[in-house]
Amino acid sequence: MRGIRTRLALALVALVAVTVLAIGVGTYLFVDARLRDGLLGEANRQAQFNLSVLVPERLPGGVTREDYANSGLREAFRLRGGVETIVDFADGDPDVSTAPLTGALAGFPTSLTSLAATGRLGFAWVDVAGQPSLVVGGRQGTGPIFYFVFPAGSIDQAIAQLRLGLLAAGLVAVALALATAGIFARGILRPVDSGSAAAARIAAGDLSARVPAGGADEFARFAAEFNRMADSLAATVARLKDSEQQNQQFVADVAHELRTPLTALVAEASIIEAGLDGLPPAARRAAELLVADVRRLRSLVEDLMELSRFDANAEQAMLEPTDLGEAIRSIVRARLPAAELHLPQTPIVVDADVRRLDRILGNVLDNARQHGGDGSVDVEVRGSGSDALVSVADRGPGVAPDALGQLFERFYKADPSRHAGSSGLGLAIAAEHAALLGGTLEATNRTGGGLAVTLRIPIATSVTGPLPGGDGGDTGSGDAGSGSDAATAPTEPARPSA
């Protein structure tokens, strides 16, 4: 685009420059010729008059050196227009009216001297005694040859001035052309600019971007086509979003509708479970299976509902500065007390939502328990640069390397003969919660066998140091007592000690 602008400017400047040059050269030649013609005509007339009127009048008996010197003709010629005179008596010693002209005759072209010798008038533009001059030569009959030297310096001066003027005018014209070209190019390219700006916005995801349409030129057609394309793109995306939303709504509705019968089922199953001992053996096994299946169904429905809340963007994290090690310790104690804990020496404070940490760790620990075999589970909390890491590592068979990335997909089953009781959604849910905390979940295979799932969340940067206990009447804490917003956890820096 910049290229087009430059090319447009260059083309315009070149055009102007060529035009100015042509006009300049033409003017120059024309004026030069006119000035010289003028001087030449005048010089011719004067030489004619001098030769045919003045000389015969003063020297009626022919021209000799002595007569000429005394005739006062030199002065008479000079008075009529500053003309100096060289008179060639064909004896190698021409008479000059002023000293600087001595020897100038030798510098005259032969076209002049030979023409003058024939008795006709000849002229030549020559430098005489360092001055640009017009020399007109002629003779009367067989008399001496008179050369009249007319100063032509004023012509050269005028021409030089003209040249200067033309050059200045040319520069101004080129500069104007350059400026005009810029404005012109911008005007021409404005639709292109707005077109590419609109395309960039669309590429960035803003499907409402349009090119302003107007006029009837090629750009107006381009704008109309562009906008038509953007319209259809927006419509397609809206349609896709709609159907995705309908899908998500359907899942949410199904899960919601399932909840009422599921509530009855779960209550019923829990009562059957309490009475298993009173059942005949055949019914007892069936009842046991029923209880287990109801549990599985429950976790599936609850997981689906949880995911559908994420899909509907109904989930918000309530972040609060949290001692990560302490939080993980209490979660692990409640969820999997058998796990081995490795906590950092100094507390790591993160902006987190403890309930979500619990959901993440709970699901990851469930996964470790179900697929980790009988080996121990290690839970480690540590800092790594600006991030805090929580890793849960089991001693199970691990996961095929190419399947590691799919582990957090919904319903992904790395192990087809998986344990009963898990929905296949646990890790996907954990990943959603992690994202809500501004973090990620990643899976790696441990050296020595086993799977490690690591939560990575940013370490809080807003720590202002330990505060004394109690906030008195701190109105800025966001912990208003009205109750309606009391679910918003107070935002607090690190606790004073672990």
Next chain:
Amino acid sequence: MDARILLVEDDPSIREITAIGLRAAGFVVETAPDGAAGLERWRRDRPDLVLLDVMLPRLDGLEVCREIRRESTVPIVMLTARGDTIDVVVGLEAGADDYVRKPFEMPELVARIRAALRRKRDTAEADASASLQLGSLTIDTAGRTVSRDGDEIALTRTEFDLLVELAQRPGQVFTRDQLLDHVWGYDYLGDSRLVDVAIGRVRAKVERDPASPELILTVRGSGYKAAR
């Protein structure tokens, strides 16, 4: 001591099996299929505890809860169908003491009901002579009343218990989990929002300016304490 429970639930299956489970646990159970009937039943029978579904035909559970609260401090446990935070908060705002999320297993429900009833009994048997002072508040633990300058402030049972729990040891910091354990009788990892919402409600009633509390203070990163 067979406690009498009023169960208000519109789904017949859930209503029946829950009633069966509660009876098996030793409670006397009355049921009502909708909010209006539930309120009527409550007024007639005056049960020891009300188990209330949130989504009810005719008169919804929250409205029933508010109505009952106007007349009594009877323990109310809400059954919430949705997992939304907002549902939980709104239920507690309406004056419920606790909530149980659907679906629930009977032992879980029974435990929560027992905890709510135990608190009621515990507080009823509290030291008859005790009276606490918190700032300008006078807390009469025997009569279960709170007053400032002779003007009585109406608190629900849970709100009162929470205030007493804090006021008994001014300056001591209670974590949310501790409060869940002591006040609600949770002996497992519970939902700390319960505490935050209840604290908010108590502050709204007893603080001169709930936006800058002077009696019940937040301890950053830990929990709450009563002013010394």
